[in-house]
Amino acid sequence: MKTQALIVVAALAACSALAQMKSAPVWDLAKDAGALSAELKAKKSLPISSAAQFEIPCAVIQDFSTFTVFIKLKFNEVEDRTQLKIFDQITSDAGWSFSIMNYGRVGSPMTLNVNGVTYNTGWFRSKPGETHTFTIAAKKGLVVVYMDDRVFKRCFTTVTPASTPIKVGGSGKNMPEMKGVELLELKIYGPKEEFWAKGEPREFAVGYKGGKGWMVAVPAKETKNLPRLLYYGDSISHGYSAPLNKLLKDKAYLYHWSNFVGGFSINEKAFNDVATLAKYDMIVFNNGLHSLHWTPDKATDEQIAGVTRAIVHAFRKGAPQAKLVWLSTTPHTAKKGPGGKVSATGERDPIVQRINRIAAKVMKEENVDVIDGYGLLIGHLDLASGDQYHWKGPAYEILAKAIADKFREVTGAR
Secondary structure (H helix, E strand, C coil): CHHHHHHHHHHHHHHHHHHCCCCCCCEECCCCCCHHHHHHHHHCCEECCCCCCEEECHHHCCCCCEEEEEEEEEECCCCEEEEEEEEECCECCECEEEEEEEEHHHCEEEEEEECCEEEEEEEECCCCCEEEEEEEEEECCEEEEEECCEEEEEEECCCCCCCCCEEECCCCCCCCECCCEEEEEEEEECCCCCCCCCCCCCCCCEEEEEECCEEEEEECCCCCCCCEEEEEECHHHHHCHHHHHHHCCCCCEEEEEECCCCCCCCCHHHHHHHHCCCCCCEEEECCCHHHCCCCCCCCCHHHHHHHHHHHHHHHHHHCCCCEEEEECCCCCECCCCHHHCCCCECCCHHHHHHHHHHHHHHHHHHCCEEECHHHHHHHHHHHECCCCCCECHHHHHHHHHHHHHHHHHHHCCC
16 A cells, blocks of 8 residues: 555656646657656656667757756655666767666665766665656756756756757666566656756755765855855765864855765866865865775875875865865774674774874874864763764764864854
8 A cells, every 4th residue: 555655656756747847858768768758658657777778869868058858757656776867868078868776775876977977866776567757857057956846956957969869768777677667657858947846955065076986965055254165075075074064054055065085086177176176265184984095004194195295285185275184084893792882892993093193194284174073972982883984973973063163163154
């Protein structure tokens, strides 16, 4: 019963989405694809796979700045570690593509690639037999991805026209293809109107800008004279993002770059692009727990210091006006013990301490301020999530407060 109810809800969402469009589609799988249209009429669905791949002429997209695509799919099987490429027109740094990966119980991330830049648009979970409608709407420099009328991500970018046909179906490199997916509907609308979901606000707080090797959450609009903060880090930075935004609401414009450097060289162009994206007053950064493979036998002190110093220099070169602040890496914790609580550090915590010690020396030499994230949480292991890396809400609030306090000190914001 529950699954049937979900299918009904998805179907209603799809109807309401299509109802927003007043003009006729410029291309409709139901009538513009020859034999495929006849097959769709007879069978009510088409398989979507590499074996059943088909192409849509490039000319169907009349204006790459403004178009809307509706794709209705039914998921019959949900397997671990598979991928479904729904649309693909990427040619080097032009065109666009849209795909879904499945990680089983973890969920499925949707990925939009525009002009060679990948935007991870969000996660969802689908059960066998469920139907979902996906919408990609380009609106004069704003590209938005929807699922069943739900907004997933807004990207500030204009699609650069590509001259190749749009391929429907397939999978990514070294990734098994998702099986049993049926294509129920596919419509493309031209530039006569922009798609906005019912009730979707035309004004919003955050969008995304991206380039080769980077994607940053940015303020949708800056209307006040407020200082700017860029914070850089891995999933820990996602954890303290909400409380940090709350603490600095109406006091600052926040930019968030979720990234990490796992090797011993950095993408200097990506760092330069992000550092020059806005005139930041402060940049707080951490290279995070993704560096736990830097054991003494695999990474020398000099290598760790080198990549840490390179990050400092890259931010300083691109944003010389900004105060740089390093956030030390948080503890690696043990798994949950009896009663579901964490009471000890993990086996990799000595690696965290070594990286922090080396990085702290670099910061002293480079005259970079430090927020001791490790010290702030080592006495609160009970706030660890239990997966050895992440934390519960109160721990992220501690980190957010420390960053907000430092930002106020640097900028004089109240």
